Amino acid sequence: MKKEITIYDIAANVGLSPTTVSRALSNHPRVHETTRKRIMDAAKSLGYQSNIFASSLRKRKSKSIGVIVPRLNSPFQSSVLAGMEKIATQSGYNLIISQSMESLDKEISNTAIMYNSRVDGLLVSKAGTTDDIGHFQPFFKKEIPVLFFDRAPENNHCTGVVINNTQAIYDATEHLIKQGCKRIVHALGNLQINVYADRLKGYKYALMDHGFVFNSENVISIELDEEAGERIVKKILKMHPRPDGLLVSNDTSAASCLMALKKRGIRVPQDIAIVGFNNDLISRMVEPHLSTVNYPSYHMGEVAMKNLINHLDDEHEEILQKTNTITLRSELIIRDSSKRHPDPI
Template identity: 35%
Template sequence: MSEKTTIYDIAKALNITAATVSRALNNNPKISAATKKLVMETAAKMNYKQNRLALALKSGKSNNVGVIVPYIDRNFFSAIIRGIEEELYPLGYHVIICQTHEQESTEIDNINALLNAQVDGILMSVSKLTTQTDHFEYVLEKNVPLVFFDRKKDLKGVSTVTIDDFEGGYRATKHLIDQGCKRIAHLSGDWSLEIYKNRYEGYKKALTDHGIALKKEYVIKTKSDIRAGQKASEKLLMLPEPPDAIFSSSDYVALGAIQQLKKHGIKIPTEFCVVGFSNEPFTKFLELSMTTVDQSPVEMGKMAAKVFLEQVKDSNVKIEKKVVLSPTLKIRMSSVK
């Protein structure tokens, strides 16, 4: 069929009204089960496809949910998306995925595109360079549920699902202290993102609680990649009193540090211990498996979806939830003396 089949074509074929066809397709309780079955079978035979956007405009519900992440190719974010889909697909929702590449302008474009597509909600992780909140306020004005996961901005009326990054930083640092490490360096991310600031605060508190002085030269802010880890650890090794351990806010940075330490012939973990953060898949497959903090991304995704579902259940009730998941320290070879 070259032309699209309409409800009028189905009505003509069955000798019933277009209104009856429309009600049957939309599962109206006034239409008998036999008529519904007949309409559905004829629609399938005639290759009829409902215009989802027109339906969304009419019913105010599209069964589409937008998910915005910084990068889709990071295991952490793809695992969160998996969790969201596992929770929403069985309920008839479709997930539209957008990525910001850490750009605020792209994030704003993503939000506008999703609102134009009449999504029923937006679940997102804020980009690193986002400073304003106008585009989030706009989502709320449109009465579209907004849920932040992992990275967030504190906004009234917005639910968040995060991990206790402070606790993760604390546990990682305490583990290194328990291994007998005395000079622990911290490779941190950009503090404009709350997650990295909190991991640093956890590191600092663990040192204080165990009577170890914080040395400013042991704290280096880096990008979250392998090359940054190599450069930062080289800088640390050049110090008059180099550290004997690294707690990194990123597994990729920790991997770069391990590569650099090996280049200098430093034995891990006997002479130097390393702990990462995120539990990326590669960490357990390395020749020297890496100790890291697991963030339970699938669980985080499922929880973000559940919070969204609670919000759409009753649109008259404004729900604002702050869900904080507990991190798990995965102890492996890179830090056990």
């Protein structure tokens, strides 16, 4: 292995003191621009790498923020991360990103790695199997801010950035009822995950408020992936009477359902009206276009990152403790996959 280039090597190369070289590399104002350029050019030609970790120890700030998400291959999480990255870059912070793969053990491991990496703060969307958040105690004890987004723990000691999932699905269910649907199926993810449990509440409330009796047979709890459509549609086709409305808790799976229904000659929305969730790009790429709940994922990433960085930069330790929940607005977007009646004039 080649010898690591140090500031002493650069100093010898340019004929200046190590102190001057160190100041130039850290953009100290006392170093003349011509001298700084000469030093920077020498550093580049010699292959010098700055020791960011050592610098962070001296400053007691790593300028890094950890992010833990359930899965990186989610359009929703990708959009959230894009919003976070924008704000972090503007504020001079770097992101360290990991995924829990919906595993509590993996989340615990990721949390320990983030702590040992000395991140300045942590943003987390919980894994599906996470009930106890005790593995975040090292952060709490050291007063390193932790902010949860999308999937936030249900206690009063953690700040979360969320939407009102109950109201979002209530509105979607009510829309299908107003379109004349009599038997509405709700396909959603693991009910141990609080966002899906909250959506199920909204579905139940809307049915009850409109005189329908809740039937647990109309709830399909399933892994919501690209292949979910076939599995959901096979279950639907075994139901009697056949459902005429379908709520699916993400757009990828909703689009998969739409294609599986069309393949079997079942018309959308005439035979079954469909509403998805998230307003992902795929909702505008299938025919008919999917009605969906607009989940402001990019904005959620921006809001979560802004709140964390404001706390870090302003050093107001009470900010994250006083603001327990930030609820963003969602919106039902009605498109052709669920419109059975013309809009009122």
